[in-house]
Amino acid sequence: MDYQKLANLLYPNVKTSPEEILAKYPPRNLKQGEVVSRFAPSPTGFMHIGNFFQMFISYSLCKVSNGVFFLRMEDTDAKREVEGARAFIYDILNRFGIKVDEYPTLDGKDVGNYGPYVQSQRKELYQIFAKDLVARGKAFPCFCKKTEGKEEILEDRKTKFLENDETEYDPCRDLSYEEVKEHLDRGDKFAIRLRTKNTGKERIVFHDLIKGDIEAKANAKDVILIKNDGIPPYPFAHAVDDTLMGTNVVVRGEEYLGSTPVHLEIFEALGFKPIAYCHNPAVCKIGENGNRRKISKRYDPEAKMLYYFEEGYPKEAVLEYLLNIINSGFEGWRAKNPDAKWEDFKFGINDITAVAPIFDLLKLNDISKNIIAKMSAEEVYENWLAWAKEFKPALADYLEANKEYAIKVCGIDRGGLKPRKDIYKWSMIQEYFSYMLNRPTEKEEIDNIANYKEFLTEYAKGFTLPAEKDEWFAGVKSTAEKLGYATDNKLYKANPEAYKGNTAKACEYIRLALTGKKNSPDIYELMKILGEKETLARLKG
RNA sequence: GCCCUCUUGGUCAAUCGGUUAAGACGCAGCCCUCUCACGGCUGAAUGAAGGGUUCGAUUCCCUUAGAGGGUACCA
Numbered sequence: 127m128d129y130q131k132l133a134n135l136l137y138p139n140v141k142t143s144p145e146e147i148l149a150k151y152p153p154r155n156l157k158q159g160e161v162v163s164r165f166a167p168s169p170t171g172f173m174h175i176g177n178f179f180q181m182f183i184s185y186s187l188c189k190v191s192n193g194v195f196f197l198r199m200e201d202t203d204a205k206r207e208v209e210g211a212r213a214f215i216y217d218i219l220n221r222f223g224i225k226v227d228e229y230p231t232l233d234g235k236d237v238g239n240y241g242p243y244v245q246s247q248r249k250e251l252y253q254i255f256a257k258d259l260v261a262r263g264k265a266f267p268c269f270c271k272k273t274e275g276k277e278e279i280l281e282d283r284k285t286k287f288l289e290n291d292e293t294e295y296d297p298c299r300d301l302s303y304e305e306v307k308e309h310l311d312r313g314d315k316f317a318i319r320l321r322t323k324n325t326g327k328e329r330i331v332f333h334d335l336i337k338g339d340i341e342a343k344a345n346a347k348d349v350i351l352i353k354n355d356g357i358p359p360y361p362f363a364h365a366v367d368d369t370l371m372g373t374n375v376v377v378r379g380e381e382y383l384g385s386t387p388v389h390l391e392i393f394e395a396l397g398f399k400p401i402a403y404c405h406n407p408a409v410c411k412i413g414e415n416g417n418r419r420k421i422s423k424r425y426d427p428e429a430k431m432l433y434y435f436e437e438g439y440p441k442e443a444v445l446e447y448l449l450n451i452i453n454s455g456f457e458g459w460r461a462k463n464p465d466a467k468w469e470d471f472k473f474g475i476n477d478i479t480a481v482a483p484i485f486d487l488l489k490l491n492d493i494s495k496n497i498i499a500k501m502s503a504e505e506v507y508e509n510w511l512a513w514a515k516e517f518k519p520a521l522a523d524y525l526e527a528n529k530e531y532a533i534k535v536c537g538i539d540r541g542g543l544k545p546r547k548d549i550y551k552w553s554m555i556q557e558y559f560s561y562m563l564n565r566p567t568e569k570e571e572i573d574n575i576a577n578y579k580e581f582l583t584e585y586a587k588g589f590t591l592p593a594e595k596d597e598w599f600a601g602v603k604s605t606a607e608k609l610g611y612a613t614d615n616k617l618y619k620a621n622p623e624a625y626k627g628n629t630a631k632a633c634e635y636i637r638l639a640l641t642g643k644k645n646s647p648d649i650y651e652l653m654k655i656l657g658e659k660e661t662l663a664r665l666k667g
Numbered sequence: 668g669c670c671c672u673c674u675u676g677g678u679c680a681a682u683c684g685g686u687u688a689a690g691a692c693g694c695a696g697c698c699c700u701c702u703c704a705c706g707g708c709u710g711a712a713u714g715a716a717g718g719g720u721u722c723g724a725u726u727c728c729c730u731u732a733g734a735g736g737g738u739a740c741c742a
Contacts, residue, residue: 200742202742203741270740317740319740334672337671337672337673340671340672342670343669343671349739349740350739350740355740357740358740359739359740359741359742360741360742361742363742364742378742379736379742380672380736381735381737382737383671383672384670384671384672384736384737384738385737385738386671405672407735407736408735408736410735412677412678417733417734418734418735420735450680450691451680454680454681457679457680457690457691458681458690458691460691461691481673481674481679481680482734482735482736483678484677486678486692489679489692489693491692492691492692493692539704539705542705543705543706544706545705546703546704546705547704547705548703548705599701602701615700628701630700630702633702634701634702637702644702645702645704646702646704647702647703647704
């Protein structure tokens with residue numbers, strides 16, 4: 127069989143040789159240990175935490191090694207493309223401050239020397255390598271009926287392939303030149319399949335950066351290299367693209383682990399050096415049946431990366447949380463370096479998690495609380511305002527019109543050694559400090575509380591806001607004492623019947639009058655921010 | 668069915684043959700205190716099961732179980 131002749135029959139217009147292409151993509155000039163990796167999303171929807179998780183591992187490996195991180199748009203499946211999805215990918219990356227070294231711009235230009243970075247623009251490249259494979263007898267054209275639905279494919283395969291799991295040789299692998307020509311003359315479309323060299327008995331070992339050495343059965347299927355629409359499915363595109371682009375670590379989801387032997391054989395057939403793999407597990411949730419299940423956009427709002435912005439989580443909180451579940455070294459590092467930026471964490475390749483983590487919103491909240499607790503009142507205000515501008519314009523207007531006051535509110539119990547840690551997302555501040563932004567409503571119920579009115583009437587008499595907290599507290603105590611409240615808690619506890627209540631009770635009344643709530647930050651601090659006039663108005667009801 | 672991966676408290680997890688099996692979140696209690704929070708202290712809670720190997724297994728090996736993934740002209 128003259129394979130070269132066959133190749134020319136299949137691809138009469140492809141004249142370029144693989145060598146010429148390879149020469150155009152010289153090896154990158156890298157120092158020892160520098161990682162070249164990529165984020166290769168399909169523009170099929172809104173960015174999912176799983177994509178982001180995987181991207182973030184890839185990005186971190188590049189960053190810690192001072193390597194190259196690039197973006198490749200995998201848009202070979204035009205049917206699944208969703209409008210706006212491309213722009214959305216860039217939007218999320220930008221929001222999180224993820225810097226990409228090489229990428230395709232939205233209007234189709236390339237930044238970087240190893241493009242095109244959009245797969246749909248690389249069709250010729252794939253055909254050059256496919257033709258070469260045919261010419262060397264390592265691949266062949268397949269004219270089997272293309273099927274639309276999965277069932278049909280499987281039905282088709284049942285009759286086509288052996289059931290013994292040893293080999294899956296395609297019936298077209300031994301078509302003669304004449305038979306191929308006949309098909310072509312009839313106008314039949316062809317796919318290209320790999321002519322596997324294996325017999326189903328061979329085993330291979332490959333190394334995974336997370337899981338270590340993995341032994342598996344070598345590929346023994348004549349897998350598709352080029353679909354009959356001329357576009358390669360993932361494995362062939364991966365081999366060609368990542369080789370030409372100089373990728374040296376491929377970070378991808380665990381779902382690819384099983385097909386790695388296929389990829390390895392394709393690399394070998396092409397004469398390419400294999401690339402290191404890092405198969406990361408999926409982010410999970412506990413399902414209704416108590417088992418792990420992949421976190422899903424449909425059921426879990428937190429699966430969508432935009433969710434964190436809608437809710438108003440600081441981006442650092444989300445990133446740190448992810449680092450926390452990606453890399454077991456992070457939390458310890460954070461404990462030792464409480465004030466360092468997350469960017470300074472030395473991401474250890476050996477510490478990447480091998481177990482599918484269960485997403486824990488409570489932990490995220492905790493990390494977020496600590497991050498927000500370290501911010502100044504001005505920073506909180508700016509973040510809150512930026513969030514409101516995007517998601518709650520009316521609130522943004524209020525915040526801008528009352529900037530000074532709003533900053534004071536943001537500053538409540540902030541700073542100092544033991545800052546308050548209640549707030550973990552911007553969207554909760556408005557409700558949290560609602561009583562500072564508006565007078566409390568639902569007064570009637572409060573007014574009916576026993577002794578409430580009596581105390582406040584007395585307390586409001588001649589009320590002035592002292593300059594010192596001690597003085598203020600003395601005032602509260604004096605009113606309380608006058609009305610028969612205990613100001614010494616030990617005495618009160620020993621004999622509660624003798625009193626109307628204690629200082630705590632008195633403070634509760636004041637707090638209710640000011641905030642409408644039984645819990646709030648320090649009363650005196652609130653009074654100072656509200657001002658004497660507003661405080662008095664609220665005390666008088 | 669077959670193939671691959673994973674399995675330490677509720678969650679994230681440390682240990683890389685010898686520890687009273689760290690730490691964080693969450694939970695409970697106590698202290699502080701004008702409430703709540705913060706902070707401090709204390710506590711409950713973990714090696715999937717069964718076999719080996721070893722003086723000694725959470726750690727190494729095997730079996731089983733469970734979970735996840737794959738088994739497409741999807742990625």
